[in-house]
Structures are given as structure tokens and as C-alpha cells.
Amino acid sequence: MDTDLPGEPTRAHLQIGQVADRTELSIKTIRHYDEVGLVTPSARSAGGFRLYTEADVERLLVIRRMKPLGFTLHQMRELLEALAVLADSAGGHEQRERASAVVLEYHATATQSCEKLRRQLDYAEEFTELLIARRSAKARD
Known part of the structure; x- marks a missing residue:
């Protein structure tokens, strides 16, 4: 959900489910890449949810392309x-x-x-x- 309310995702941020849909990576895989420091979410919501920018999505797409190789x-x-x-x-x-x-x-x-x-x-x-x-x-x- 894109909102401009304080502590909530803005139009510039995507929640992990949206990122999973865009990258065709599982939520578990995206979390793993965060845990190992490959792609750290650019922000967190007030509730602690990971929030990603377009740059973060691009990093994940690079990783997705590298993995099968x-x-x-x-x-x-x-x-x-x-x-x-x-x-x-x-x-x-x-x-x-x-x-x-x-x-x-x-x-x-x-x-x-x-x-x-x-x-x-x-x-x-x-x-x-x-x-x-x-x-x-x-x-x-």
C-alpha cells in the first residue's frame, strides 16, 4: 500500500511482497539477501516492515540474474x-x-x-x- 502518512510507506517505497512480485524472488530469499547484507531495505515502516526503493529492486534484479550463472x-x-x-x-x-x-x-x-x-x-x-x-x-x- 502506498501512502504518504507518517511512518507508513510512501510512493517511493515498496513493501517486501511488492518487491517479491516485481523481482520474481520469494519473500524468504529477499529476507536472506538482507540478512547477508546484499540488499538492505532503504527504510522501515513504523511497524518495522522492510521498505524498498527502485534502487533496491534493481540490486535484487542484478542478483537474480547472477544466481543461475x-x-x-x-x-x-x-x-x-x-x-x-x-x-x-x-x-x-x-x-x-x-x-x-x-x-x-x-x-x-x-x-x-x-x-x-x-x-x-x-x-x-x-x-x-x-x-x-x-x-x-x-x-x-
């Missing part, structure tokens, strides 16, 4: 920090250079992981086609 929580944290440095114009040149290198490194790793997943998907599709062909051949006998 096998990145660890440590790697997720490192990349999120690098992306935050690059988004912040106040960062120093050396800090921005390091962040850029981290992003390039993870891009290469993600590309390799995507290639591996494509091969696995090809094998899975070959297998399902084999099963259909065998089933069809058996039905003709």
Missing part, C-alpha cells in the same frame, strides 16, 4: 559494490578504474557461464527429441 554471494556483493561505484559520480579515478575492471571480469565470467548453459540446453533438447523419436518409432512397430 553460479555466482557466489561474495561475487554478487563485489559486483554490486563495483556497480555502485560506477553509478556514483563522486568516486575517485582509481576507485572507478578498479570497479570497471571488476565489471569486465564478471562480464567475461557471465559470458562463459551463458555458453555453458546454452550447451546444456542443447543437450537437453537433443535428449527430448531422442525420446520423442524413440516413442514414435515404438508406436509404429
